[in-house]
């Protein structure tokens with residue numbers, strides 16, 4: 373199967389959370405959120421408005437990856453993105469970001485920001501390939517282990 377080309381990108385719902393959390397927990401570099409934090413992501417009445425997407429296999433319907441952005445118009449923060457290890461490097465991450473960018477543009481967002489651990493070479497390579505640029509660093513931003521954050525941004529229009 374052409375994993376990325378065939379995958380369906382759609383909005384995340386509460387029924388996706390067990391699989392989303394499974395993907396997240398299996399990846400050392402993905403942010404690990406609590407069940408309550410994930411429930412807020414898919415809650416339409418939550419204080420923070422978010423766009424959350426999943427990429428799923430067209431037949432089995434199993435989610436293979438996800439992306440979550442929080443809106444603070446005219447900006448948004450890409451809070452989390454992950455693709456299950458066996459499905460990585462097939463273009464799914466790229467498709468998730470493209471779909472997210474489209475939805476963010478529709479929502480009136482012109483710029484996306486994110487923070488990433490300075491040691492996360494895969495994510496840094498991924499974001500650079502998608503055209504994000506480094507705009508700064510936050511010293512010792514992360515704990516456990518303590519580490520700098522690289523701030524990156526992408527203009528959508």
Ligand SMILES: CC(C)(COP(=O)(O)OP(=O)(O)OC[C@H]1O[C@@H](n2cnc3c(N)ncnc32)[C@H](O)[C@@H]1OP(=O)(O)O)[C@@H](O)C(=O)NCCC(=O)NCCS
Nearest residue numbers: 401402454455460461462463464465466494495497498501
């Ligand atoms: C970062 C991540 C989401 C990328 O997803 P993906 O589906 O594997 O990415 P894609 O296949 O769409 O890659 C698009 C391009 O990004 C770059 N890229 C992706 N993974 C890379 C890696 N490990 N090293 C260097 N460049 C990479 C490549 O240029 C790639 O194009 P190519 O495969 O044609 O060379 C995935 O590696 C992941 O889930 N990592 C763990 C969680 C994480 O670190 N999330 C980010 C922090 S929140």
